[in-house]
Amino acid sequence: MMCRNLLFLLAMPAAAVPSFDIHLETAPELRWAEVTKYYMKDILAMGETFNRTLHNKFTVEELKEWADVLSNGVPKEFLDEFRGMEKIVNSPLWTADRLMLFNNLYELESPTMCSGILAAQQDGTVIHGRNMDYSFLYKMPDGSTHDWPDV
Numbered sequence: 144m145m146c147r148n149l150l151f152l153l154a155m156p157a158a159a160v161p162s163f164d165i166h167l168e169t170a171p172e173l174r175w176a177e178v179t180k181y182y183m184k185d186i187l188a189m190g191e192t193f194n195r196t197l198h199n200k201f202t203v204e205e206l207k208e209w210a211d212v213l214s215n216g217v218p219k220e221f222l223d224e225f226r227g228m229e230k231i232v233n234s235p236l237w238t239a240d241r242l243m244l245f246n247n248l249y250e251l252e253s254p255t256m257c258s259g260i261l262a263a264q265q266d267g268t269v270i271h272g273r274n275m276d277y278s279f280l281y282k283m284p285d286g287s288t289h290d291w292p293d294v
Contacts, residue, residue, distance in 0.1 A: 171220045172227030179231045184283065185294050190236030192281040193245060200251075210240040213247055 163178050179186065197206060214222055225239040225246075232242075244251065259273040279291050 170227075171223035172230070174224055175228055176231055179228050182294060183232065185281075185289060186232055186237065187234055188283045188289065189279070189281045190234055190241075192279070194236055194241065197241075197244065206240075206244070209244060209247075209251065213243050213250075214240070217243075 161181060163181070165174060165178070167174070201209070222239065222243075225242045228242050229237060229239045260271070262270045264270065280288055281290075283289055
């Protein structure tokens with residue numbers, strides 16, 4: 144039975160993985176615009192689940208402390224990137240502080256099981272990979288449920 148399931152999975156067409164060119168010469172506020180717009184539906188849908196998760200785990204004061212510590216510990220350029228994404232997303236669920244908290248899930252001790260790699264080739268090409276072996280279920284506007292592998 145397991146072999147039949149494996150053959151079925153191998154026969155399934157792979158979903159195309161999008162590719163983006165991020166130019167560091169671009170103003171930080173605009174640098175992630177293409178990526179943000181591409182994933183807009185999922186970003187907006189994740190907002191409610193992410194904020195509910197945060198508020199179940201932290202008090203409002205703790206979230207403010209986390210945001211303050213994180214914003215004081217990163218270069219202004221990173222903050223400007225988050226502000227640019229916040230402007231594009233244009234949702235009260237996704238402030239620059241919330242985007243920064245989302246970007247720091249490991250530091251927030253959620254999840255604890257993923258591994259990732261960041262490497263640079265000799266020609267300067269940066270390679271990023273992450274094992275998304277935890278679940279983050281959220282509802283899309285059409286009522287379907289998405290998870291990390293869907294993004």
